[in-house]
Amino acid sequence: MNLIEDTASLAEFCQTCADVPYVTVDTEFLRERTYYAQLCLVQLARPGKGNDGAVLIDTLADGLSLEPLYELFRNRNVVKVFHAARQDLEIFQVNAGVIPQPFFDTQVAAMVCGYGDQVGYETLVRQIAAAKIDKSSRFTDWSRRPLTDAQKTYALADVTHLRRIYEVLAAGLKKSGRAAWVEEELAVLLDPETYRTEPADAWMRVKTRSNSPKFLAAMKELARFRETMAQVRNVPRNRIFKDDALLELAAARPATLEDLGKSRLLLRDARKGDIAEGILAAISAAKDLTPSEIPEPREGNGRKSGSEALGDLLRVLLKARSDSEGVAQRLVASAADLDLIANEDLPDVPALHGWRNEVFGRDAMRLKRGEIALSANGSEVRVVPLA
Structure with missing residues (x-):
């Protein structure tokens, strides 16, 4: 199987893709242990049959630069085809400030073409490519090396069948005149702002039913601190403290380390050091928020029930x-x-x-x-x- 582990080989393959109408792309990554996704593998295929013209790019190989791939992503003459691409595009935007263009998402196109809501890749492979995917390597640690033959086969299938799916869906959109519908939907995915996570907005992902202004102010500042700390340390936000601990802190609003030690849900490491100091500073900062800076209640907001x-x-x-x-x-x-x-x-x-x-x-x-x-x-x- 074609496994690319050096920059020269990657540049050579990407050059062969510069004159084709499209390439299919997928990634394998891990983000369970980090805030930012760890890119482990990129699958790439140009038009062809079977595994011909398809490669696996080992992004963890020593000395490998992905710049030839990014140059292909910038090539406006080659359509980059993904399936359910949001997380893939986020990785490329965060890692290199690159969003592939022109770009086609087969999941969005399939929704326009009547295949259902958020249709999965396996379903399209079965219905359009008349093939079946071996799912045995679906849940695997893609950071471990060497890759097994089963992993390579599974990874290549993510881009080889995608060629047929793209060709069928693109033809269907052209026939129905709905290509503009897909382009309108993809505009959000092509906007770099889509992938920017602002700590000031982190409170929006926390579910709460309290309408207390003091509680909401503390929740906002605690979520801001947690998001910033997670980004700096590159760890999942729950490694700083979990949502239930955040809500407990927002309700109790401890003022001292002694008060902080009384938390039932806060991890031991969060009761001291930088995290503890950050928690107390966030709760203190919440007191200075103006009414316009305090989040509005998202439930019980007086919305009419008669509709x-x-x-x-x-x-x-x-x-x-x-x-x-x-x-x-x-x-x-x-x-x-x-x-x-x-x-x-x-x-x-x-x-x-x-x-x-x-x-x-x-x-x-x-x-x-x-x-x-x-x-x-x-x-x-x-x-x-x-x-």
Whole structure:
């Protein structure tokens, strides 16, 4: 099997890809022990059959530079094809400030082509490439060397079958005229801001039901400190302290090391040293936040409950329109979109813009205004205009 372990071999292979219409790409990485993903392997294939024209790039090989690969990623004449690419693109953006362009995501394209919500690669391999993947190496430590033959076979399959999947989906989009739908969806993945994690926003990932301003202020500053410390140390945020400990600290708001020692959930290492000092400093800083800097409660915010019936109707409409157009519901409108459409007078959500508005948004607003009704005819749901 073609395993590339030096820069010269990588440059030579990437040069052979410079004149092809597309290449397929995948990665294997670990992030259980680090904050930033550890890139362990890159799979790359140019058009061909079987394993011909497919290689594995050992990113852990001594002295190997990925610059030839990044140069290929910058080549605007070659489409870079991934499946469910968000984490792959994040790695390349964080490690090298490079996002492959032009870029195609077969998961997004499959959702537009009617294969379902967030369809998996294995499903597309089975349905489009008429092949089966050996899953025995799915959960493996990709940082260990040497790689086994089973690992290599599994890794190559992630890009060899992807060639056929891309060709079929691209042809389908061209025939349906929906390529622009995919491009609109991929714009988010091509934006470097998508992969920037700001410690000031880390509180948004913490689930809480408390509406207390003092609690929310402390939670925000504790989450900010934890995110910063995790980035600096390159360890998972839960290695600093877990969410349940963060919530306990935000509620108790200890002021001294002695108070901190009374925490039931805080790990022993977090009760001393830099982490302990950071916790106390974060709680102190929370006291100085202005009302506009304190997070707004995300539950119990007074949102009207009388629109639940409208929300149910919108879900029925979404399913009917999605089925009619042969596109995944989740791609057209999220649950949050439906909630805002049902409850806000002037909602500004993706479902009311671009192609989504054509497929669903316009009818959703007409339904809300009482201009249309829904009628069932067996299993079929129809839109009925009202006088």
